[in-house]
Amino acid sequence: MTNNPKRKSQRLSRRKDTLLKKAYELAFFCDVDVAVVLRIRKKGHLITFNSTDSDSWPPSKDDIVSACPTCVEYYTNRATRSFTTHSR
Numbered sequence: 001m002t003n004n005p006k007r008k009s010q011r012l013s014r015r016k017d018t019l020l021k022k023a024y025e026l027a028f029f030c031d032v033d034v035a036v037v038l039r040i041r042k043k044g045h046l047i048t049f050n051s052t053d054s055d056s057w058p059p060s061k062d063d064i065v066s067a068c069p070t071c072v073e074y075y076t077n078r079a080t081r082s083f084t085t086h087s088r
Helices: 005-030 061-067 069-080
Strands: 035-037 044-052
Touching: 005 035, 005 044
Parallel strands: none
Antiparallel strands: 035 044
16 A cells, blocks of 8 residues: 555545445445444544434443343454454
């Protein structure tokens, strides 16, 4: 990857747009609530997307854990383990 600041900015913009588009599509086509928060580390800018205007959305981390503790545990463990290839 290049260290050219302009190209980095363009890449971030494209990836951000794609992520937000996918979040919208997931909410619209699959009838789910979606919340996305992006924080650009260097500048501290926050970019948010909420699929609903409800006051209770997005839920707090405690609400998520109490609603589905095994799901949170599964995804936390999955994210921390190293990726390996699996043969079929």
